[in-house]
Amino acid sequence: MFKHLFKLIWKKKKSNFLMMLEIFISFLILFAVWSLSFYNYRNYSKPSGIDHENVWAAFIDFNTESDSLKTIYRDLIRQKIKTFPEIEAFSFSSSNLPYSFSSSNNVINYKNNSTLTEMMNVDPTYPDVLKMPLSEGRWFTEADKVNKIRPVIITQYLKEKLFGNENALGKIIGKDDGRRQVVGVIGHFKFENDFQPESACLIQPLEAWNSEMLIRVKPGTSVETEAKLSKELVQLGKDWSVEIQHLENMKANKNRIIWIPILILLIVCGFLIFNVTLGLFGVLFQTISRRKQEIGVRRAIGATQSNILWHFVGETTVITSFGVILGLFFAVQFPILNVFDIEALVYVTGIVLAVLSIYILVIVCALLPSKQASEIYPAVALRED
Template identity: 45%
Template structure:
């Protein structure tokens, strides 16, 4: 039977080639769509790693004219006391500009046992960072005041960087080289859970956290404030802004809610997905209409053949199954070619994604194409089964 079907397909190879091309390109587009969907879904399932709902972000520019470090530190310590004295404030943290859900990034490489790891996100934070965001400590300890006089500068790393650098080994106590030729060494004192700083659908980036020292306040420009969910309101925000604006008279002060920043970053993350879904949807509709039309046309062109088959004893279900099987064979040939190109992505490690994401996307794309072809061939197959032999032969 299959030999006969392949012969029928070959005899109409020009017409079938166009249909196979549509299926091939549909598979590639669906593969891209499902790859993003699987990637986003796997990231979405991972925990955020910190609390953001009751955190406000204050952006400011350092307007102090003095370069004296002690004066700068005293200035910001006084501001810290004034903010924490407000009953609506639970905790605050001074940190670098690359806060969660922001577009600011500061990356640098680190070396361990002569193996360099590039693209590590560096964060400068104070000792209150952990409590402000409720960061989960997995190993070791958090920063202490005595760390400012340590032989090696203490740092914390997230679980993703720990796995990349040390595998299953503990990360605490390891010495890393930072900068050119290992001139700057840092010591890992703890490991925290990886934070999804780019939103719900973003992959947690490898990250390293170092403690803000006495000179850091010269350039720090963010304050994260953990507020009470029951007390903080618009009136408090106005009082907070007035306090900061009066204290930093020559500085541009802006207050943002981290909840809103999360919504914005999620929106921009989903834009490419929405575009791909739109393109893929139009392509799938075109393929479905094209397949449906071709099968309908084939029935009308092959009424004599179908009538002859019915006259010699073929049942309606066998005629219907023949048309459906022909369509599935065409889909299989297209998917073989499409899978060959798609499998190159995990083999070549394109976009540095896990191979499981690509393989899952390939499987979902194959199932979707088969399901689409089967559904589009059902009704034409039913119409072919309803052709009466006498009528078809009489028309022929």
């Protein structure tokens, strides 16, 4: 049977090649869509490691370049904030707050390993504001600041990059004046958006020049409290400026930057697949309409409706397999070459889902024309031809 199918396919190789090319292009599109969708779904489903609800971000400009004055101003702000009963916890931070559009990174070294790492400077109260649990070790305290070697918290991803399966606690990273000692490890910390993959981040004690803040307020705190806080902070210094944003809104804005392009891509790919589906549908109808004499002869010598139906479905499936095999050749290069530094599982899942999708798509397109072909009476088919 397969030998007969291959003969028929080869006899119409020109039209079948065009169909195979459509299948190949459709497979690559579906592979890209499924891989991207699975990659972002996996990232989205992982915990962020922070609680952003009821947290405000305060962007403060002290209008001075003096680090000593900034230290004094921060103390004034701390005293003022403590007078607000609505505020549960607060922490000064570097400008690269979670879900902000600011970034600060550096290469962190340990022996022969090095990783580009996001660097955050914060108060010891930082985990109280974001409710960040540690998977190992402890958080640094005010007492740790007097140590010559700075205590730091690292993410699990950075730990694996630098130390592998070794215990990270107590290890010294960096060189010379940039030496740091790991005192704690965070399991998950998505500080950019919900679709962020596991990444390298290092959190260390506050620097003299940092002036941004994170503030946790009690649930139900009104906008009047926000306006009052902003007004009183501005009055503490000369020509200060204070802008307060809600971390929840900042997170929504960063997520929107990711999911809107993805949605547009899915719509475009869906439109392309729809057009390919219509093309396949039309090609199959045209092919079968030109083969009525062949169908009539097969019915006349005893072929049943079921035989005709599955013959055309099988023929279409074989042609599809050629296109899929060609697509697989290109698709498997992605996990082999580790393209975009993404886990092989993402690409393998994309390949499997693309294969299943393309076969389902083609079989659905082939069923109606094949069913109509199987219902042709021999006498009608032979008389028309």
